[in-house]
Amino acid sequence: MNRTPISKLGEFGLIRHLTQDLKNRQPSTCYGVGDDAAVLNHEGKRTLVTTDLLLEGIHFNLEYVPLRHLGYKAVAVNVSDICAMNGKATQITVGLGISSRFAIEDIEEFYAGVRAACEHYKIDLVGGDTCASMNGLMIAITCIGEAEEKDIVYRNGAKVNDLICVTGNLGSAYLGLQLLERELQVFRATQHDNLGKAEENNDAIHEKFEGREYLLERQLKPEARVDVIEALKKAGIKPTAMMDVSDGLSSELFHICSQSKVGCDIYEDKLPIDYQAAALAEEMNLNIVTCALNGGEDYELLFTCDIKDYEKLVPMDDVYIIGHVTETEYDSEHPEQPVNLRMIPRNGNPMPLTAQGWNAF
Amino acid sequence: MNRTPISKLGEFGLIRHLTQDLKNRQPSTCYGVGDDAAVLNHEGKRTLVTTDLLLEGIHFNLEYVPLRHLGYKAVAVNVSDICAMNGKATQITVGLGISSRFAIEDIEEFYAGVRAACEHYKIDLVGGDTCASMNGLMIAITCIGEAEEKDIVYRNGAKVNDLICVTGNLGSAYLGLQLLERELQVFRATQHDNLGKAEENNDAIHEKFEGREYLLERQLKPEARVDVIEALKKAGIKPTAMMDVSDGLSSELFHICSQSKVGCDIYEDKLPIDYQAAALAEEMNLNIVTCALNGGEDYELLFTCDIKDYEKLVPMDDVYIIGHVTETEYDSEHPEQPVNLRMIPRNGNPMPLTAQGWNAF
Numbered sequence: 222m223n224r225t226p227i228s229k230l231g232e233f234g235l236i237r238h239l240t241q242d243l244k245n246r247q248p249s250t251c252y253g254v255g256d257d258a259a260v261l262n263h264e265g266k267r268t269l270v271t272t273d274l275l276l277e278g279i280h281f282n283l284e285y286v287p288l289r290h291l292g293y294k295a296v297a298v299n300v301s302d303i304c305a306m307n308g309k310a311t312q313i314t315v316g317l318g319i320s321s322r323f324a325i326e327d328i329e330e331f332y333a334g335v336r337a338a339c340e341h342y343k344i345d346l347v348g349g350d351t352c353a354s355m356n357g358l359m360i361a362i363t364c365i366g367e368a369e370e371k372d373i374v375y376r377n378g379a380k381v382n383d384l385i386c387v388t389g390n391l392g393s394a395y396l397g398l399q400l401l402e403r404e405l406q407v408f409r410a411t412q413h414d415n416l417g418k419a420e421e422n423n424d425a426i427h428e429k430f431e432g433r434e435y436l437l438e439r440q441l442k443p444e445a446r447v448d449v450i451e452a453l454k455k456a457g458i459k460p461t462a463m464m465d466v467s468d469g470l471s472s473e474l475f476h477i478c479s480q481s482k483v484g485c486d487i488y489e490d491k492l493p494i495d496y497q498a499a500a501l502a503e504e505m506n507l508n509i510v511t512c513a514l515n516g517g518e519d520y521e522l523l524f525t526c527d528i529k530d531y532e533k534l535v536p537m538d539d540v541y542i543i544g545h546v547t548e549t550e551y552d553s554e555h556p557e558q559p560v561n562l563r564m565i566p567r568n569g570n571p572m573p574l575t576a577q578g579w580n581a582f
Numbered sequence: 583m584n585r586t587p588i589s590k591l592g593e594f595g596l597i598r599h600l601t602q603d604l605k606n607r608q609p610s611t612c613y614g615v616g617d618d619a620a621v622l623n624h625e626g627k628r629t630l631v632t633t634d635l636l637l638e639g640i641h642f643n644l645e646y647v648p649l650r651h652l653g654y655k656a657v658a659v660n661v662s663d664i665c666a667m668n669g670k671a672t673q674i675t676v677g678l679g680i681s682s683r684f685a686i687e688d689i690e691e692f693y694a695g696v697r698a699a700c701e702h703y704k705i706d707l708v709g710g711d712t713c714a715s716m717n718g719l720m721i722a723i724t725c726i727g728e729a730e731e732k733d734i735v736y737r738n739g740a741k742v743n744d745l746i747c748v749t750g751n752l753g754s755a756y757l758g759l760q761l762l763e764r765e766l767q768v769f770r771a772t773q774h775d776n777l778g779k780a781e782e783n784n785d786a787i788h789e790k791f792e793g794r795e796y797l798l799e800r801q802l803k804p805e806a807r808v809d810v811i812e813a814l815k816k817a818g819i820k821p822t823a824m825m826d827v828s829d830g831l832s833s834e835l836f837h838i839c840s841q842s843k844v845g846c847d848i849y850e851d852k853l854p855i856d857y858q859a860a861a862l863a864e865e866m867n868l869n870i871v872t873c874a875l876n877g878g879e880d881y882e883l884l885f886t887c888d889i890k891d892y893e894k895l896v897p898m899d900d901v902y903i904i905g906h907v908t909e910t911e912y913d914s915e916h917p918e919q920p921v922n923l924r925m926i927p928r929n930g931n932p933m934p935l936t937a938q939g940w941n942a943f
Binding site: 251252255256257258259260261262263264265267268269270271272273274276277278279280302303305306308312314316317318347348349350352353354355356357359361363364365366368370373375376377464465480 | 612613616617618619620621622623624625626628629630631632633634635637638639640641663664666667669673675677678679708709710711713714715716717718720722724725726727729731734736737738825826841
């Protein structure tokens with residue numbers, strides 16, 4: 222592969238190179254890349270804004286994450302946040318801090334993933350910032366979306382007796398990560414100088430992943446559940462509260478229950494789990510329920526619905542009712558105290574859900 | 583000073599701690615911090631979006647930049663981008679990557695600066711992302727603004743014979759940086775373990791800065807020229823093209839001329855230069871005109887105006903006419919080729935402006 226130093230193009234040349242043939246797809250994009258700011262027009266709708274930082278060594282490991290996948294995922298996880306408001310993502314900006322070990326071709330790979338995601342989600346890349354970094358790759362994405370005011374779903378609207386639903390399945394992305402980490406350890410023991418060569422590394426250990434492709438895809442190329450947002454709209458369902466599952470189900474339930482001032486009961490036997498995930502958990506001696514409750518990065522949707530929507534929910538593809546909202550004694554002076562969050566295991570004795578966020582500090 | 587490890591609060595605790603008493607000031611802020619995305623309503627106006635990355639070791643040095651100033655500056659430079667579109671900044675999101683050497687009190691200091699800037703510019707902090715980093719501090723700010731469609735000023739509207747104007751003065755921020763760097767070298771020679779102790783360091787070398795306070799302020803606490811945007815509106819002037827001076831005058835002229843497909847003549851004796859800057863340049867054996875042309879981070883506004891606005895421009899405070907727009911042969915196949923950018927020195931022989939961006943790669 223060619224390796225062209227970024228200094229050959231310089232900052233402006235690199236930005237031009239990466240953005241010169243961008244096409245805008247959204248009617249709300251009046252002016253995209255190329256000025257001090259992008260110009261948008263959401264014509265009477267509400268504008269939604271969300272932002273995410275992705276840092277090398279914290280959020281991703283380039284030893285096994287290909288740059289193209291990383292670009293795709295960086296966009297997808299932000300689109301997922303807009304979905305979680307019941308909105309429609311329309312634009313993104315991309316900030317990139319790039320250390321000297323990256324060449325132009327690397328950044329092209331990353332941008333190819335960003336563009337593929339923009340195409341898939343029909344959103345426009347309208348701005349950004351590209352600069353050098355001292356150490357590693359840093360990605361800052363801001364996603365803009367739109368929604369009618371009446372359609373927006375917050376975290377704080379869950380009501381007692383509401384149904385609790387989740388899409389897709391849980392724990393697969395976490396198990397995909399465990400698999401990648403395990404094989405990387407094996408690979409490291411036999412190879413040197415493999416940093417940043419995700420493609421070659423992945424080839425070499427490809428056969429170890431046979432039958433587990435789905436778990437890898439869940440970790441490396443998650444999708445925002447735009448399809449579910451559209452299906453809910455079509456079915457005439459407006460959730461009462463919604464989040465995407467990025468930190469893990471327990472953590473997201475904690476946010477919804479804290480903000481809505483309610484508790485919840487969820488049922489172990491209702492948690493949707495993929496068979497590849499269950500098999501790998503068994504092999505790795507991990508508790509699959511713990512993986513489903515606390516594994517992050519599934520980017521599925523967690524939402525609560527009025528019980529009157531039950532008949533509409535049941536026929537929906539890939540939507541699972543896992544429990545219901547309960548009353549709680551909620552102390553607003555101490556929002557950090559766990560509220561009445563419970564899982565009802567198969568044996569029937571309720572157990573409290575431990576609900577703390579991702580703590581990498 | 584107390585030093586509380588961030589792990590004591592965790593991610594959610596830290597975010598709550600930093601944002602719990604935020605008050606929204608803008609009518610367009612429907613819902614700010616606390617959900618998957620902020621909700622904005624610019625009611626028929628255009629929405630402007632700009633984003634900036636600020637990375638430790640690249641954009642700032644915590645040996646002499648106090649964290650509070652850094653927080654203020656991070657907001658101000660983004661507000662400046664919205665000003666450069668002739669818009670009004672309304673909201674920001676703040677992404678922070680924090681390494682283990684920072685304590686809660688450090689992040690509070692940073693946020694105190696962010697909040698002071700939000701108050702000064704009357705903008706709302708509506709979201710963000712806070713996470714651990716492997717190395718150093720990373721800041722990603724996205725600023726949202728609004729403008730009537732008819733008021734927006736792009737970089738591409740400069741016409742032959744337009745006047746070229748700049749606000750404030752040029753080169754001061756660069757000379758402030760040179761001063762800080764020089765004194766830091768002296769200080770380093772006599773001290774150890776001074777990393778991240780900007781306040782103490784600044785005290786120790788404070789006397790070296792007497793009479794140069796203005797230059798330090800220009801570097802450490804720049805302001806976005808919201809006042810000029812308001813004054814232009816009041817005077818009934820709409821610039822034909824505009825940018826803020828972040829990389830340096832030459833570089834910004836290059837952008838405006840490239841995008842507008844014009845050339846320019848600017849006059850050495852018209853460049854606004856502060857006397858403290860001139861004196862320090864003399865002392866440090868630097869060419870003050872080079873500093874004014876290529877020194878970055880002034881965050882002044884550079885704009886072009888139709889010549890019919892001349893009478894309105896002359897009485898404006900802190901606005902200087904430095905030249906005019908000229909014709910050029912512009913090759914759109916090679917937008918990276920310098921166009922016909924000239925400075926007319928005091929001796930009268932035009933010299934080409936070298937115009938390349940900041941290249942830290």
